[in-house]
Amino acid sequence: MTTKVSRQVSGHVVLGTLGVLCVFPIYWLYATSLRAPGDIGSLSPLPWPLSLDNYADAWRTIDLTGMLVNSAVVAVCTAAGQLLVGLFAAYAFTVWRFPGQRLLYLLFVGSWLVPFQVTMLPNYVLLSRLGLLNTIAGVIVPTLCSALGVLLLRQHLAGFPRELLEAAAMDGRSSWATLWTVVVPALRPVLAALGILLVINAWNEYFWPALVLRDNAMVQLGIRSFMGTEGNDWGPLMATAGLACLPVFALYLVLQRHIVNAFVRSGLK
Amino acid sequence: MFRAGSSGTVQIRPVSAIQVEKLTQRFGAVAAVDDVWLDIADGEFMVLLGPSGCGKSTLLRMIAGLLPPTEGRVLIDGVDVTHAPPQGRDLAMVFQSYALYPHLSVARNIGFPLRARDMPKRAIEAKVADVAAALDLAALLDRRPRELSGGQRQRVALGRALVRDPGAFLMDEPLSNLDAKLRAGTRAELSALHDRLGATFVYVTHDQIEAMTMATRIALLNNGRLEQVGTPEQVYDEPASTFVAEFLGTPPMNLLDVTLRSGVATAPGVTVRLDLPDRDLILGVRPEHLQLTTGDEAMLRGHVTRVENLGSEEVAICAVGAATVRVRARRPIGPRAGDTVALRADRFHLHLFHPETGRRLVPLTHQEISCVS
DSSP states (O other), X not given: OHHHHHHHHHHHXXXXXXXXXXXXXXXXHHHHHTBOGGGTTOOOSSOOSBOOHHHHHHHHHSOHHHHHHHHHHHHHHHHHHHHHHHHHHHHHHHHOOOTTHHHHHHHHHHHHHSOHHHHHHHHHHHHHHHTOTTSHHHHHGGGSOOHHHHHHXXXXXXXXXXXXXXXXXXXXXXXXHHIIIIIHHHTHHHHHHHHHHHHHHHHTOOHHHHHHXXXXXXXXXXXXXXXXXXXXXXXXXXXXXXXXXXXXXHHHHHTHHHHHHHHHHHTOO | OOOTTTTSOSOOOSOOOEEXXXXXXXXXXXXEEEEEEEEEOTTOEEEEEOSTTSXXXXXXXXXXXXXXXXXXXXXXXXXEOTTSXXXXXXXXXXXXXXXXXXXXXXXXXXXXXXXXXTOOHHHHHHHHHHHHHHTTOGGGXXXXXXXXXXXXXXXXXXXXXXXXXXXXXXXXXXXXXXXXHHHHHHHHHHHHHHHHHOOEEEEEXXXXXXXXXXXXXXXXXXXXXXXXXXXXXXXXXXXXXXHHHHHSTTXXXXXXXXXXXXXXXXXXXXXEEEOSOSEEEEEEEOGGGOEEOOSTTOSEEEEEEEEEEOSSXXXXXXXXXTEEEEEEEESOOSOOTTOEEEEEOXXXXXXXXXXTTOBBOSOOOGGGEEEOO
């Protein structure tokens, strides 16, 4: 009995410690952003007196509103595109039998395993030739096809009752109509959960936008405006980083259950 | 429960005849359906019967257009529809799992095929109301499938098929998910529905009771091949093979390997006079056709190993030589475990089968069979 209790206690201590380790950097980020400009280097765990000067400074220095809007556009369009491409590909892979199907699917999955650094340069060159460098479209278009989205949706569709698709065919629906009138409505919770994951993923992207956009048009890139050769302006930098994190945290707080569901359903837990 | 047609609300337009010619479906080296020829007449209730994996559902799916055949043709009203998609065949199907759209209400499930045809909203509502009234679903129209019982789901699936006025109904084991009591009731209702609509039904089942009670004709399949097609009486009374003889009937037909020499078929415990040329045979007799006898007319002699009580009847399981023979009769059957029994059957209740192919041999006349004392 005592062993069981002590095991439970030690388990909770480990979990608590890990939790604190995860949360502490985020706390420190907001704590620093809320310190008065003169206290930025302070190691005091509590930021006191509280000050919003860093936020005001960040707002004055960079076009935060425009950057947040651009980031939102990129995140939503990327996620929507990936969801749509994933849905079409997964539907085709699940519903139809065609020559080379297995090979094509393996290629899709294989593309997930190719490091970003390998595809980065060819994509960059292509964007340059298409004249899409330094545009929001240039950030979105190359990321529209997500192997992860295809993989996860195919997994869900593989478990979709085949008789429902056949019933729709018997009831007079074409494959295209079946997708929109039967498959999508029935998969709505899955699509919503996956959509949220893809939005968060796209929102957190830094490297690719940094490569395509020369001006800091997205909030994730706006952060670097406060980094210079003569040193970093930590206060506004932390304030901007804190603001960049807020939409994701808000999304998580509101849709916590769906996000956990997305992981559980996708088998990625 | 089903009142379709009785109030004149649900009308079925002229029904379809279905012909299947040389239909074959191979999955790699395995022939799931092998060279099947079948004529299903207008208004017929054809039951495709057979054990699991015999190819009956595959055959139905090929008729429906859900599975392209490897070989052969499907004709509906004489028109070759082998390569037509399911939408182009004017057939409705009721699936084993009912395949109700989980995100739609009962009303929208029933109206789904009509919306696919771009029918006006008012007309759809009227038609759905008609069908729902005929199937006692009027009070459930706003419910989702998950809020319905098995029997209600089955009626919704049927309603979705009925609402289209199709040329023929295809049903893939629609009663298999219902409990025994509901199944018995629904069986009678489906038969009544068929009688009222006069529509063509093609019904897949592995349940011989469903087949015997509902079918106008039964097509019995085994390993992808048609064993026999006939009325329920024909397949029961004159089984074309040992497979059919064993598949139909509870308990199944007793089959005994016998050797016919000089007009007497013998095996350990078996002695039957048959006026036929010498040969090896399989002798078949149904359990309910065997009678206990004390006289010289005994065909089988053995002892009872066990008696099973079925309620109104009993089944005596007897050891006859190395074979097991079952006798079914009203309770009490008489002998108990350990008793010696002598059994006889009327001559016209004996069946003869080829020992290698298992096919039925020529019908016997009364004169050709007799008993020896």
